[in-house]
Amino acid sequence: MIYLDHNATSPIAPEVRAAMLPALESLFGNPSSIHEAGRLAQNALDEARRQVAALVNVHARQVIFTGGGTEANNLALKGVAQREGKGRILVSSIEHSSIKGPARDLAAAGFTVEEIPVNPKGRILPGAVKARLGADVILVSVMLANNETGVLQDVAEISRYVREAGAVMHTDAAQAAGRIPLDFRATGAQLMTLSAHKMYGPKGVGALITDGSVDLVPQISGGGQEADRRAGTENLAGILGFGAAAALANANQPQRAGHVCALRDRLEESLVIRPGITIFGREAERLPNTCQFAIAGMDGETVQMGLDRQGIAVSTGSACHSKSTEPSHVLLAMGVEPSIAHGAVRVSFGASNTQADVDALLAALDGLSRTLPTGAVGW
Amino acid sequence: MKAGNNNFRLVYMDYAATTPVDPRVVETMVAYLGPDGLFANPSSSHVQGRAAREAVETARVEIATVLNVAPETIVFTSGATEADNLAIKGAARARIKHGRHIVTEKTAHKAVLDACKALEREGFEVTYLVPDREGIISPDSLADALRDDTVLVSLLHANNETGVVQDVESLAREVRKSKALFHLDAAQSAVKLPLDLAVLDVDLAAFSAHKFYGPKGAGALYVRKGLRLEPLLHGGGHERGLRAGTLATHQLAGLGRAFALAAADRNEEMARLTGLRERLWQGLSAAGGVFLNGHPARRLANILNVSVGGVDGEALQLALRDIACSAGAACNAANREPSYVLRALGRDDQLAGASLRFSLGRWSTAEDVDYVMQRFGREVARLRELAGAA
Numbered sequence: 017m018i019y020l021d022h023n024a025t026s027p028i029a030p031e032v033r034a035a036m037l038p039a040l041e042s043l044f045g046n047p048s049s050i051h052e053a054g055r056l057a058q059n060a061l062d063e064a065r066r067q068v069a070a071l072v073n074v075h076a077r078q079v080i081f082t083g084g085g086t087e088a089n090n091l092a093l094k095g096v097a098q099r100e101g102k103g104r105i106l107v108s109s110i111e112h113s114s115i116k117g118p119a120r121d122l123a124a125a126g127f128t129v130e131e132i133p134v135n136p137k138g139r140i141l142p143g144a145v146k147a148r149l150g151a152d153v154i155l156v157s158v159m160l161a162n163n164e165t166g167v168l169q170d171v172a173e174i175s176r177y178v179r180e181a182g183a184v185m186h187t188d189a190a191q192a193a194g195r196i197p198l199d200f201r202a203t204g205a206q207l208m209t210l211s212a213h214k215m216y217g218p219k220g221v222g223a224l225i226t227d228g229s230v231d232l233v234p235q236i237s238g239g240g241q242e243a244d245r246r247a248g249t250e251n252l253a254g255i256l257g258f259g260a261a262a263a264l265a266n267a268n269q270p271q272r273a274g275h276v277c278a279l280r281d282r283l284e285e286s287l288v289i290r291p292g293i294t295i296f297g298r299e300a301e302r303l304p305n306t307c308q309f310a311i312a313g314m315d316g317e318t319v320q321m322g323l324d325r326q327g328i329a330v331s332t333g334s335a336c337h338s339k340s341t342e343p344s345h346v347l348l349a350m351g352v353e354p355s356i357a358h359g360a361v362r363v364s365f366g367a368s369n370t371q372a373d374v375d376a377l378l379a380a381l382d383g384l385s386r387t388l389p390t391g392a393v394g395w
Numbered sequence: 396m397k398a399g400n401n402n403f404r405l406v407y408m409d410y411a412a413t414t415p416v417d418p419r420v421v422e423t424m425v426a427y428l429g430p431d432g433l434f435a436n437p438s439s440s441h442v443q444g445r446a447a448r449e450a451v452e453t454a455r456v457e458i459a460t461v462l463n464v465a466p467e468t469i470v471f472t473s474g475a476t477e478a479d480n481l482a483i484k485g486a487a488r489a490r491i492k493h494g495r496h497i498v499t500e501k502t503a504h505k506a507v508l509d510a511c512k513a514l515e516r517e518g519f520e521v522t523y524l525v526p527d528r529e530g531i532i533s534p535d536s537l538a539d540a541l542r543d544d545t546v547l548v549s550l551l552h553a554n555n556e557t558g559v560v561q562d563v564e565s566l567a568r569e570v571r572k573s574k575a576l577f578h579l580d581a582a583q584s585a586v587k588l589p590l591d592l593a594v595l596d597v598d599l600a601a602f603s604a605h606k607f608y609g610p611k612g613a614g615a616l617y618v619r620k621g622l623r624l625e626p627l628l629h630g631g632g633h634e635r636g637l638r639a640g641t642l643a644t645h646q647l648a649g650l651g652r653a654f655a656l657a658a659a660d661r662n663e664e665m666a667r668l669t670g671l672r673e674r675l676w677q678g679l680s681a682a683g684g685v686f687l688n689g690h691p692a693r694r695l696a697n698i699l700n701v702s703v704g705g706v707d708g709e710a711l712q713l714a715l716r717d718i719a720c721s722a723g724a725a726c727n728a729a730n731r732e733p734s735y736v737l738r739a740l741g742r743d744d745q746l747a748g749a750s751l752r753f754s755l756g757r758w759s760t761a762e763d764v765d766y767v768m769q770r771f772g773r774e775v776a777r778l779r780e781l782a783g784a785a
Contacts, residue, residue: 086630
């Protein structure tokens with residue numbers, strides 16, 4: 017099997033698994049219990065919190081553990097909006113469904129939600145945010161790296177405008193963390209979402225990083241865990257795995273980025289010499305591991321299924337929308353023609369991929385393109 | 396279970412706070428944690444994603460089978476706290492047009508009480524039923540509290556501090572006479588008591604894996620077919636739109652396996668634990684001035700909650716620090732207030748403060764029980780002597 021879908025989820029690193037096993041085998045106490053079994057669990061939890069904090073250069077108390085990136089995004093948006101009660105919320109037009117979902121919910125609850133457009137390169141122009149700001153804007157959410165195209169946003173500059181306007185800035189860094197250097201303070205955001213399973217950690221755990229200035233309404237109440245911002249007995253194994261994944265990412269990020277970037281560039285250099293290829297967001301700064309492209313005349317789902325039959329796992333876009341046959345909202349927002357957007361295929365590399373994987377992918381794509389009906393614009 | 400490296404013996408009697416994970420459950424989980432394992436995103440459409448999805452659906456079937464309901468009525472969550480929040484906030488917010496009144500109990504778990512408090516801030520009115528001195532909620536008191544605008548009733552199946560089991564069949568019948576939905580917090584009772592949701596008339600029921608030898612951070616909410624809830628977590632449309640977020644395959648596979656395994660040896664295990672609990676009660680009560688909290692018969696097999704006269708609660712806990720038990724719910728451990736559950740049962744500050752919850756489980760032995768009653772007897776006598784001398 018050749019797995020090229022690391023933006024959907026990544027395999028668990030052996031070091032991460034090793035960090036999780038004690039919580040499943042011996043370290044079983046409830047971290048809230050005051051006896052020794054509880055204290056041992058609490059100590060391990062504290063250490064994992066420091067590891068996650070170190071990845072984004074913050075203090076451990078700035079980390080709120082959640083049940084994943086989706087929950088962290090919900091806590092950020094609804095947690096801020098419900099505290100404010102009313103106002104305008106700006107989100108980019110290319111956000112993940114875990115931002116679009118709560119934004120839609122808040123719109124139904126009476127908030128005014130406006131989308132910030134992107135340019136054809138997939139970039140949000142900071143000026144476009146600035147133009148929409150006003151005294152009634154309570155919250156702005158712009159993702160650091162897009163999950164489909166990998167395009168990075170200038171969150172630092174956007175944050176400056178947002179803070180000047182007195183609103184709260186949130187950024188979803190689920191795809192960025194571990195893949196590019198990430199310093200919370202440098203983003204200028206007050207809230208930032210992380211997810212463990214995009215960086216060789218376990219599914220079911222994430223975090224909302226906070227600068228401490230934002231009072232959030234908890235979405236899950238009861239029990240007082242996470243300083244009253246997120247209740248529930250802590251997912252100890254998951255959090256220890258997240259800590260180990262963060263420590264690995266912190267130590268290896270440049271090497272990992274170099275490795276996947278070389279693979280991605282090799283793929284793209286071969287793709288561009290073929291006819292009818294569109295690579296989305298290639299003119300913008302992107303995540304080093306992501307390449308989203310379309311082959312003229314070929315439906316993305318057909319390509320994905322064809323590759324799947326040959327043991328190559330890619331996606332057409334977000335895994336969370338894999339059942340949807342609508343063209344990607346991200347590409348449509350970039351002004352891509354729906355007929356081309358329908359062809360979107362996303363390849364996202366990870367640490368265990370090799371040049372041979374790239375070559376196998378190219379050979380498989382060549383094979384699929386030969387099945388195109390006569391007259392179609394193939395390669 | 397023994398643990399730790401100190402020279403005195405450590406006994407774990409806090410299974411109501413959390414349990415070790417069953418080694419068979421660990422084995423199931425680890426299969427999804429390997430680099431060559433089934434690590435894909437269950438929402439991905441490739442073959443790896445479909446394999447992960449199958450594992451999640453197998454877990455759903457395992458739980459549904461034990462509860463005797465259709466698999467699609469099971470919604471996965473990060474635990475019982477989230478399941479309680481989804482049930483209570485989700486049902487109340489979805490039915491706001493029918494009314495803004497909720498009924499729960501003073502002795503509910505924090506997850507339920509705090510979810511209700513959040514709803515009070517949104518304009519809901521909450522009635523808190525008071526149990527009798529043995530912890531029982533009478534169907535009559537429920538009937539009295541129900542109103543035309545009551546949209547939801549949320550009660551505990553078994554109390555997490557005292558282990559008292561409610562007569563849920565009678566309570567459900569009362570709820571049915573109204574238009575309200577019935578949510579059952581079954582986190583503590585799950586798998587310990589038989590629960591056939593094809594028979595018991597509830598609309599929502601919350602479960603947590605780590606109370607029955609599954610992993611922490613995994614739970615489920617039973618949602619009666621056709622029932623609409625306002626989701627807590629919005630996003631990619633997972634779990635029939637009721638709960639967004641990437642499904643944690645290993646956690647859910649562990650939850651399903653733990654549910655099935657614990658249900659399989661329920662009868663034998665509960666008989667064994669009842670025997671141990673009775674032996675413990677006999678031993679503890681021998682110290683004199685020791686009072687059982689909660690109904691003597693209508694209780695879970697594994698929980699024994701006692702109040703001790705003539706001693707300071709904190710001093711007693713400190714003296715028995717070789718025994719991992721709790722003064723109440725683990726979730727309230729940081730807060731030194733006397734248990735609100737015991738206060739609701741009419742215990743005074745001294746007796747509510749000097750209370751211990753011993754909760755037994757799979758690795759509890761007669762030897763553990765004997766050790767605990769011996770240590771308890773000695774320390775209670777010593778503390779009473781000190782108190783008398785002072």
